[in-house]
Amino acid sequence: MTVVTVPFLKNIPSGEPQLFDNALIRWLVALAGRMIAAFWCQALGFSSSERLIGLSNIYWGGVAASMPCRVRFYDANDDHLGFTSGQPWLRESMHRFVEKADLIFYVSNPLLDKLSPRPEQRCVELGNGVEFDHFAVPRPETPEQLCSLPGPILGYAGAMDWIDADLVASVARAWPEYSVVLVGPAYAHDWADRHVELLSLPNVHWVGKVGYDELPAWVQRFDLALMPLERSPLKRASNPNKLYEYAAAGVPILAIDYCDAVRKASGVAHVASTPEEFVRLVTQALADGRKAARQAFARAHSWEALAETMVHELRNAMQRRLS
Template structure:
């Protein structure tokens, strides 16, 4: 393995260190889609968290121009002893190994220059990252991380410490921006989520053998299981026993499917777990109706679901709960239910939707290419301003 030890010079690439809350290879999210599209002038270090039961990159790996390395930190302390972190002294002591490991890889991979840019979406790193020397800092606000279940009380201080030092904010929704204590004068860019249009729109000739055996019509959901309204899925499956409900995607909660006893007992509900991103379009295109039965809560109401654009790029009809403004604004091509009863009742109507071209035209307007270009341009603009 060859590590770049050189420091930045006038001709050297721009270096970006990104502290992420999501592992690069676990779930395809906006971070991979955006960073993977940056131009050749960038060199990026992606610091991902440790998570039980998943593969890790204890030694750095390359993903295009991005170095990916796993560094355990505060978020990954087991819950049974996590209350110890309420004590600042213990929290600081438990932080040290992760900080030292992070600094080691930063130096070894050539990202130690104070000319670097530091980006953050994992606010557990907020206090540490705010003290690292750099050209400037930015926050990619893709979720309200203080609204996650079991969020420790001290985490707000870490977010505030980071926000007090940033020069640039990217946010997925105006509702999320309004919740953040951003100092006046900080430039804010509303940068939602998007889709690799051709990846989902190009017709797939092959279909999963497992899915081909499922009775049609197929009502499908593709995404993380943790935010799924399982009670609504159960109601839908019971109301339409002649339809098959297919669930695709990983769960952060260990043994999630085994714990869904009611869903397990329904013969028309099928769970296939995590599907590789490269294979996902073939599954989604096989849906007769794509579902978004997501929970409506403080966390999800500020979100911006990229599955909205993946579904519409695939051309399939979509039925969603009205849980965030991005969904509400997509009523021109998506069936949106304001209540759970309406969601169940609207299934046949949504199934009969034939506005394929309109859906794909809508999705085409939300390209990752355009979003990545906007982020890169904003970062370069700020970099040059501080270099002049």
Template sequence: MSWKSADNSAAESVDLVWFSEVQWDFLSTRKQRLLQRFSSRWRILFIEPYALGRSAHWLPVKRGRVVVVTVPFLKTVPFSIGRLLDLAVPRNGIASAGHLVLRFWLMMLGFSSPRRIIGLSNVYWGVVAAGMPCSLRFYDANDDHLSFPGSPSWLPPFLARYLQACSLVFSVSPELTARLQLPEGIRCVELGNGVEYDHFAVDTPEIPSFLAALEGRKLGYAGAMDWVDCELLAGIAGAWPDVHIVLVGPAYERNWWERQEQLRGFSNVHYVGRVDYGDLPTWINGFDLALMPLLRNPLKTVSHPNKLYEYCAAGVPVLAIDYCSALDAARGVIHVARTNEEFIAMIPEALRDNRKAERKAFARQHDWNRLAAEMERELLKSSGRGCL
């Protein structure tokens, strides 16, 4: 069972094994957008975690040139028995079992060569990935992975161990780079997030029937629900009862919407849930105002939001709370509020924003094609394979 590409010889191809913290089909993120744009010389194995209640790929599947397979590991141990992982013996036992599954798929799929490149964004694999023979190890710091809720006390050494073993880091922001406290000798490339510009820059898309049926102005948020400031959303809903607040996207936390009793009490707040990535531009283009009401916490303040560029590529007006430095470069084309009160008061002004062409031009500068080409060049150069 080998998934070697038919149009590349073994000498020409480059193997990449990426340990992801996000499932490939659950949410379209930085990883999928970058890896799908690598050149045909790459063979890519995407190791995704198991998540309770979501589809898993126990047998490998292809997503373009990327092979995806689910390998359960420490992060996926059910919460009811997860406290056992605070003890080294059960933790090491479970890790060993996951490692055996990993080694099986590496061998069966032809990704065992010591010439492979190892990429990590799932910190729980840090110790295992640090010990795997390879020509290059890199870390994709797309978030502060140690600041996620529920991160165990034994996890920081996993990341430290991996950083000691790797030689290249891609970071989405200078704030995150500083927080990592990288060992000496590691090359760091600040590679922010981006947008599939042509996918979102559609001038006359078909608007979803759900949006078309809503009378009045539509204020929308598209993204993961876990990071929205629900108190701010409730403030908007109460202050502007004649507008509709439309929430589009999945939640990592199970039964997230059922827990939002305050938001569910407003008749002008609508939770749509997850929509296909292919349909997302039609939803965003149906917003009269795109919202970025994100939490201001240690996790989000070092982030670099994809949705900023997706909103701008669509050309719709954007209103954001001032939660991260990535917004600074966009202040000429979007509205940014310092406080919840200012955010709510700024809505009428933001709705009148007609800088559509300027927003599209700003988004085009952050197209994924450019970012993927830069990452690919860095990986080839750092692994001793030369440039494209």
């Protein structure tokens, strides 16, 4: 595998909107990108029109749509247009590529609806995935920060920016004898300042970012893994891989009903319709002994399983174009 970095305008740098929100600047960046891409395609032997071209983001949609190939596919793994940092020209870039795609993989029905595929386009729901063994193989070591905390441990692993802080605070107040552990970074520089009330609760412990290699040791020590995510249009179209990471670790899961993926996992996770129900379900979820079922669910969503599906579909798409 050869990884090549090609420039593109993903976001407008802060404080410089007039410079970068400019058609000429975008054209120059695209031209440089086309030249770099063409060079590497030629150098690596991928210049033939028999090639397969796929995108998992929308930033090079316009360029990729114009490159000759046998099959195009789009891996719709997130609502790229839903991020506030996204720029107006990205919509056109995405639709130019999606309109020409022979095959669309997607993680959720709400996301597929936003793509408005043509009736003749093949659309395959993949969902999200997990490195199964990484989270399933028992880790004997207990993170030092957890050793002194009273149990049960109610844990969340992920970005702090997406959680419903009021919901987490409600859980902490309802169960003051439990430890609520938050593992993960806050990307907004002022997140901690805006959530002083939550972080000042005596049984709430925010440990910050943990490396991917160490993360399973944390998740496996959760007595209950929480998914207290905000309910927003962006999250509604998502398919969180933390669901599958929790399941691979085998720990009980309690989620607020905020997306299709969570609802579909109701056979292995407790799903609350309201914040009040979320708090009430803590006791029931803690007693959930369906570890084998959770891990079987996660194994079916391993990256290997998803890759097999993708390869099968892509081979069929190539064959259809040959016939």
